[in-house]
Amino acid sequence: MARNTNLRWRLPLICLLLQVTMVVLFGVFVRYHPDADASWREEKKRKNISSDLENEFYYRYPSFQDVHVMVFVGFGFLMTFLQRYGFGAVGFNFLLAAFGIQWAVLVQGWFHHLDSHLINADFCVASVCVAFGALLGKVSPVQLLIMTLFQVTLFTVNEYILLDLLEVKDAGGSMTIHTFGAYFGLTVTWILYRRNLEQSKQRQTSVYHSDLFAMIGTLFLWMYWPSFNSAISSHGDAQHRAALNTYCSLAASVLTSVALSSALHKKGKLDMVHIQNATLAGGVGVGTAAEMMLTPYGALIVGFFCGSISTLGFMFLSPFLESRLRIQDTCGIHNLHGIPGVLGGIVGAVTAAFARPDIYGQHGSQGKFQMFGLLLSLAMALVGGIMVGLILRLPFWGQAADENCFDDEVYWEVSSTDPSRDSGTPTHTA
Amino acid sequence: MARNTNLRWRLPLICLLLQVTMVVLFGVFVRYHPDADASWREEKKRKNISSDLENEFYYRYPSFQDVHVMVFVGFGFLMTFLQRYGFGAVGFNFLLAAFGIQWAVLVQGWFHHLDSHLINADFCVASVCVAFGALLGKVSPVQLLIMTLFQVTLFTVNEYILLDLLEVKDAGGSMTIHTFGAYFGLTVTWILYRRNLEQSKQRQTSVYHSDLFAMIGTLFLWMYWPSFNSAISSHGDAQHRAALNTYCSLAASVLTSVALSSALHKKGKLDMVHIQNATLAGGVGVGTAAEMMLTPYGALIVGFFCGSISTLGFMFLSPFLESRLRIQDTCGIHNLHGIPGVLGGIVGAVTAAFARPDIYGQHGSQGKFQMFGLLLSLAMALVGGIMVGLILRLPFWGQAADENCFDDEVYWEVSSTDPSRDSGTPTHTA
Amino acid sequence: MARNTNLRWRLPLICLLLQVTMVVLFGVFVRYHPDADASWREEKKRKNISSDLENEFYYRYPSFQDVHVMVFVGFGFLMTFLQRYGFGAVGFNFLLAAFGIQWAVLVQGWFHHLDSHLINADFCVASVCVAFGALLGKVSPVQLLIMTLFQVTLFTVNEYILLDLLEVKDAGGSMTIHTFGAYFGLTVTWILYRRNLEQSKQRQTSVYHSDLFAMIGTLFLWMYWPSFNSAISSHGDAQHRAALNTYCSLAASVLTSVALSSALHKKGKLDMVHIQNATLAGGVGVGTAAEMMLTPYGALIVGFFCGSISTLGFMFLSPFLESRLRIQDTCGIHNLHGIPGVLGGIVGAVTAAFARPDIYGQHGSQGKFQMFGLLLSLAMALVGGIMVGLILRLPFWGQAADENCFDDEVYWEVSSTDPSRDSGTPTHTA
Incomplete structure (x- = not known):
């Protein structure tokens, strides 16, 4: 079935509409934080609140930049592994994130006053x-912008309930970011099921250099994940500890990913898909408990299991989800963010439950609240994903036909003189 | 016309000459700043000036490193989009920057004592x-080193007049860096006009993976631009605000670049050239006003227009400049740095003019001085560019013939067994 | 001779064994530093030791992250220059580093209590x-893990003797990291000499894009080297100075590398091997003296000679080492780390010997101790390298045959539909 993928009016219109709305709403709602406002200088001086060198900027900015690199280079390049979807991976990720951070600053400001807006927006x-990873190659940029609009809103509502109402701990976002993001994306891709996607299968593989581009994403995610999990922790030992625990967990998941990847191949060869993804599962799994007194060896154990389970998921669960449950998960986010996210929520609940009361407040019931927060994130993802999926299923968002998925030529001007253009599909047999 | 592009004596000679000169001049003129000098320890202790933890290092170094990444990876990889000029893009950028920072430390030290020399050198x-972007693929490394020698000097003179004499504000360098750099480079390329450049046109395009390499440059420039515009601002709220405003402006220019790129293509397809470049225009446009009380929505508006105008420039202005004014601007720096730089200077003047007097000192005339600074930067770029262009036109700098432009094989050893060597130019038709 | 390179049992087993051991040993030996431990909060408050904003985290973490990027992206991508060994370069580097940092945290903790464990682990x-660079393409991941196990241990013993017993200065590790690492790796590759390696020569070259991938590694190493050499210096002017000196030295080595690379080619063309490697020699050469009062022009001189000598080494010494001494050094680490490391040790000794006594303590004998430390590092590398080399020569570690070196297909699942798979070896002649 041929589809109209010409976005000439739709994409510009939605971009301009969203951006003009952002300008207006920022004009009405967004003001500088006192730490960034010149008019407060006098008052601050009078009240002797803080010196310029104690500006939050100097204590949060390096972490913020690391998180920023993870969102734009990390996630963007991680998804460039497909042979003909590199522009879409890195370009659409750029587009949705640039819109998403603006919208997030607004929505987050409405719900709660967090000290470090920009890190929270990221x-x-x-x-x-994360959710984009499940949909990669199968949706139009118009659909991605609409999804971003809704998902950011739902994320903030969910986060508000968890962190502000239930007082759940989730510094690195195992529940709010990874579990929510993954199951939201999986639900959307389930609703958008494409019956004849195997007609695009020849492009759903990598080529040698696309796998190297993806490793740029993997490594920046891996290296900066300690910054991610510690970015909004309380100053001092909590932040320090969050970085340390994440570092340990990530290191362990590299070894178990390699072990399982080799063990599951009949000739013992490693698969780049596992190295690109499962090595990161330790960062996801330790997201909730990172700032807790998890102990370094506890963090290693979390990474040990996350790396293993994630690799097993790529081998056995992904094919099952696709064939039986009709969940077409391009990047395998269920294995990198879904399962490790849920595990991370549970690890957080257990760690909190066993914590000494003088460390995490009086109530021993923290563990129960943590579990409840995890279930709520899952429910929010499912309900929100169905809703947004149904909206995205409407036929006029410029989505490609099943036989044209995973192909940059649908939405990008690709040079016709590009010698590698026809690569993978030999066009002459004589 | 065949030309002698063998640099065997010329390139080593100029490199060694420049480097020996640097050693001698550093020996005569460069001393450690007290913050980096062990001999000051006693004196500092006696005077109780500052503790080691208040060393400027801890407040400037993270920003410095971000700027450093922008110069070497950002600009270097941004220019790798050409199919056969990746080595020249990233390698010559590396060479000129490594020389340039040394020369800049010296010249800047002669003109003014800035606290943070190394950031200023970058x-x-x-x-x-920026100027190299206009000349990419058409000049020899010898020419680039000579241009760097002169441009760094002229830059510092111009900056000295603007910042020290006129007391103009230009934290992120819309005028001193982008406007000056762009119009200097455009003037040089105008003087170096190549009549038969279309003989190299088949190499003046990208291939699939070269466009992905360029996105590495784009993203690191985009992510770290808030650090760039805030790197030398006063500590405290000014620096915080400069980062925030830049962040907002950059986000807006991504959406308008995408909108215009799609709207201007007959099938609504996006063009990587726009995504690689116009998305950054917001960072240029907010360079002067970043540390001012521009307000977040003001920053969004600046980004909105810079992204749009930059994309329009790539579509309509660049072809016009090339065909009518004989300005051959390889990377389109006029669209990324030229126009947005001028706009940024004007935005800064307007913002300063409307500022409350208690914020920017007494004189309401700041706006006029800002405009004057902008015009002076343009004049300096034109006069300097003509002068340097005439020097570079001398026939013995090893420049390539018109039909050998945009080709790494002129100055680089490219493996003869490289399978992609002849890509794009089929050599057999049978 | 065909060899069994199927690692299906060996690689998983060693990975899991090592990781389980790490969990157990971390459980027994590793505790949070007080700066990262919540239980110390009360005690710190009582003793009024430090505020949360004075946590070491804020003063070391940005440098740590830069070093982290150098280890994983810097070294990883630097080695991707081979046309068909990119997965092995970046993937095995990832694996050995992820294991190495865990083991290093443990061993370093046993030998000395350093304040900043994680930087020291990196x-x-x-x-x-560094040592991996000599072995690239010729060893199995099992061999690399075994080598890491031993080399980390030997490194720590050597470092303990130098820094703690001899009280040698070596902030940036010219001796402990580069000299030791390089001569250890060279000794191992000498022991593992492959008689028929020329049967793999056709894959021991780069292709166009693999050279660009390698430049990502080069640039991140180059940019962040000032952080590396200053990462563990004392707070204040020493750290500031170490970064400055490294910056100067690195800049100079770029110009002399380019000069020599061009001068040594009959057509004056530049060689990417030199640009990728010799430009970094300045960082190695200034490793020991970086935090000393070397003066900026002293640093330039060091970089000047390191860049030159390193390039000369690639041209003249490497072929000699391979043909006469049977040292097959894939990445030329002798030129980048070996010679510049030794030079760096000597520069440090000379600088320390001429230092004013009030700066480096009373004893004028510091210079002699420095030289002794250098010789000890060399001896340790040779003895350790022979020992480890003999272990790695055992025939059951899954190493490839001489004709299958430098080929990812031995240990990695490489897509059979990859169009570039057979590149470089034309398979049809009709």
């Missing part, structure tokens, strides 16, 4: 990047 | 990288 | 990455 967008 | 070199 | 692993 966190919020990270959950959209 | 800023200075950034304006040379 | 330093330790950097010396393994």
Whole structure:
């Protein structure tokens, strides 16, 4: 079935509409934080609140930049592994994140006054990047912008309930970012099921250099994940500890990913898909408990299991989900963010439950609240995903036909003189 | 016309000459700043000036490193989009920047004592990288080193007049870096006009993976631009605000670049050239006003227009400049740095003019001085560009013939067994 | 001779064994530093030791992250220059570093209590990455893990003797990291000499884009080297100075590398091997003296000679080492880390010997201790390298035959539909 994928009016219109709305809403709602406002200088001086060198900027900005790199380079390049969808991977991720951070600053400001808006905006967008991973190659940029609009809103509502109402701990977002983002994206892709997607299967593989581009994404995600999980922790030992625990967990998941990848191949060869993805599962799994007194060896154990389970998921669960449950998960986000996210929520609940009361407040019931927060994130993802999926199923968003998925030529001007253009599909047999 | 592009004596000679000169001049003129000098320890202790933890290092170094990444990876990889000029893009950028930072430390030290020399050296070199964008693929490394020598000097003179004499504000360098760098480079390329450049046109396009390499440059420039525009601002709220405003402006220019790119293509397809470049225009446009009380929505508006105008420039202005004014601008720096730089200077003047007097000092005439600074930067770029262009036109700098432009094989050893070597130019028809 | 390179049992087993051991040993030996431990909060408050904003985290973490990027992206991508060994370069580097940092945290903790364990762990692993450069393409991941196990241990013993017993200065590790790492790796590759390696020569070259991938590694190493050499310096002017000196030295080595590379080619063309490697020699050469009062022009001189000598080494010494001494050094680590490391040790000794006594303590004998430390590092590398080399020569570690070196298909699942798979070896002649 041929579809109209010409976005000449639709994409510009939605971009301009959203951007003009952002300008207006920022004009009405967004003001500088006192730490960034010149008019407060006098007052601050009078009240002797803080010196310029104690500006939050100096204590949060390096972490913020690391998280920023993860969102734009990390997620963007991680998805460039497909042979002919590199522009879409890195370009659409750029587009949705640039819109998402603006919208997140607004929505987050309405719901709660967090000290470090911009890091929270990046966190919020990270959950959209996760969901994008399931849809990669199968949706139009118009659909992605609409999804971002809704997902950022739902993310913030969910986060508000968890962090502000239930007082759940989730510094690195195992529940709010990864579990929510993954199951939201999986639900959307389930609703958008494409019956004849195997007609695009020849493009759903990597080529040698596309796998190397993806490793740029993997490594920046892996290296900066300690910054991610510690970025909004309380100053001092909590932040320090969150970085340390994440570092340990990530290191362990590299070894178990390699072990399982080799063990599951009949000739013992490693698969780049596992190295690109499962090595990161340790960062997801330790997201909730990172700032807790998890202990370094506890973090290693979390990474050990996350790396293993994630690799097993790529081998056995993904094919099952696709064939039986009709969930077409392009990047395998269920294995990188879904399962490790749920595990991370549980690890957080257990760690909190066993914590000494003098560390995490009086109530021993923290563990129960954590579990409840996890279930709520899952429910929010499912209900929200169905709703948004149904909207995205409307036929006029410029989505490609099943036989044209995973192909940059649908939405990008690709040079006709590009010698690698026809690569993978030999066109002459004589 | 065949030309002698063998640089065997010329390139080593100029490199060694310049480097020996640097050693001698550093020996005569460059001393450690007290913050980096062990001999001051006693004196500092006696005077109780500052503790080691208040060393400027801890407040400037993270920003410095971000700027450093922009100069070497950002500009270097942004220019790798050409199919056969990746080595020249990233390698010559590396060479000119490594020389430029040394020369800039010296010249800047002669003209004014700035607290953060190394960031200023990188800023200075950034304006040379901008100019290089117009000349990419058409000049020899010898020419680039000579241009760097002169441009760094002129940059510093111009900056000195603007910042020290006129007391103009230009934290992120819309005028001193982008406007000056762009119009300097455009003037040089105008003087170096190549009549038969269309003989190299088949290499003046990208291939699939070269466009992905360029996106590495784009993203690191985009992500770290808030650090660039805030790197030398006063500590505290000014620096915080400069980062925030830049972040907002950049986000807006992504959406309008995408909108215009799609709207201007007959099938609504996006063009990587726009995504790689116009998305950054917001960072240029907010360079002067970033640390001012521009307000977040003001920053969004600046980004909105810069992204749009930059994309329009790539579509309509660049072809016009090339065909009518004989300005051959390889990377389209006029659209990314030229126009947005001028706009940024004007935005800064307007913002300063409307500022409350208690914020920017007494004189309401700041706006006029800002405009004057902008015009002076343009004049300096034109006069300097003509002068340097005439020097570079001398026939013995090893420049390639018109039919050998945009080709790494002129100055680089490219493996003869490289299978992609002849890509794009089929050599057999049978 | 065909060899069994199927690692299906060996690689998983060693990975899991090592990781389980790490969990157990971390459980027994590793505790949070007080700066990362919540239980110390009360005590710190009582003793009024430090505020949360004075946590070491804020003063070391940005440098740590830069070093982290150097180890994983820097070394990883630097080695992707081979046309068909990109997966092995970046993937095995990832694996050995992820294991190495865990083991290093443990071993370093046993030998000395350093304040900044994680930076030291990365330093330790950097010396393994250096050694890997000599072995690239010729060893199995099992061999690499075994080598990491031993080399990290030997590194720590050597470092303990130098820094703690001899009180040698070596902030940036010219001796402990580069000299030790390089000569250890060279000794191992000498022991593992492959008689028929020329049967793999056709794959021991780069292709166009693999050289660009390698430049990502080069640039991140180059940009962040000032952070590397200053990462563990004392707070204040020493750290500031170490970054400055490294910056100067690196800049100079770029110009002399380019000069020599061009001068040594009969047509004056530049060689990417030199640009990728010799430009970094300045960072190695200034490693020991970086935090000393070397003066900026002293740093330039060091970089001047390191860049030159390194390039000369690639031209003249590497072929000699391979043909006469049977040292097959894939990445030329002798030129980038070996010679510049030794030079760096000597520069440090000379600088320390001429230092004013009030700066480096009373004893004028510091210079002698420095030289002794250098010789000890060399001896340790040779003895350790022979020992480890003999272990790795055992025939059951899954190493490839001489004709299958430098080929990812031995240990990686490489897509059979990859169009570039057979590149470089035309398979039809009709």
